[in-house]
Amino acid sequence: MKKIALLFIALFIIACGEEKHDLVVKTHIKGLKKGTVYLKKVIDTSLVTVDSMVVNGNPQFELYSDLESPEVFFLYLDKNSSEEDRITFFADKGITEINTTLKRFVFDAEINGSEQQKTLEEYRTVISKLNTRNLEIIKENFEAQKDRDTAKLSALEKEREGALRRKYLFTVNFALNNKDSEVAPYLALTEVYNAKVNLLDTINNSLTPKVKESKYGKQLNNFIKEIKEKE
Known part of the structure; x- marks a missing residue:
């Protein structure tokens, strides 16, 4: 019983230590080996980066943001070239999933998440x-x-x-x-x-x-x- 109690205490401490996020954007970009992905939104009148990820081999990753009410976000892909692509999506609190490809980043995007989207x-x-x-x-x-x-x-x-x-x-x-x-x-x-x-x-x-x-x-x-x- 003591071992079980200690296990529950350890799990509780770990859970409390995890950072909570209003918005989690789970992303999979098929074919992406290397590049930087940015999660952006408009604050006042400026487009601001709220999170980013340097991809080096793993095309699956998560991006995070605070969120007071549903709003539009932009997922940018910098493929280490002069080209830059952008996916626009409407997010609410919780998880938004974006699945797409490197070749057709914008056109192949499948977005699952909010009712607003x-x-x-x-x-x-x-x-x-x-x-x-x-x-x-x-x-x-x-x-x-x-x-x-x-x-x-x-x-x-x-x-x-x-x-x-x-x-x-x-x-x-x-x-x-x-x-x-x-x-x-x-x-x-x-x-x-x-x-x-x-x-x-x-x-x-x-x-x-x-x-x-x-x-x-x-x-x-x-x-x-x-x-x-x-x-």
Whole structure:
């Protein structure tokens, strides 16, 4: 019995000695032999490194950060070259798992963790289609300018304006439909920040109390106040 008691005491001491982290990012980069990985987030207006890992042979590792409320983090990979890749993800307290490859660091990224990340991915799936068409419009506009096709240029401009309106309306509606997620104020601040203030107000007023008290909830409220003070 004494041995068992001593074992429990030893385990308790070890557990107490372990450093607790709000966020644990478990990462596996297939094919990575050597390089440095950085975990970053925006503090005030600066992109700050909160943790880093020098990889030398083991492609599996963990990165850590403090976290008061769900927010966006960035996983950077410096492959000892002039190239630098970045994975953007929405994290909440607990464990986020990121599995990807060295060759296609961003495009192969599979992220499992927060509900906010799932919501953000849902938004990106739809908005990527709109962004693809916008790129096509830019290419067609360039060709029309070379051909001096004024009719085509006029039609493309109308389509561009329509696509922009659809993006804004979709983003606002998506935020309203996800008013209980920190993704809502984040999208307002990053995707439609230059929209009319009444649209931003609509999103802000719809947020649940918990989301209003989050990092992006507070930032959106302050952002709207600043706009109104300048008007």
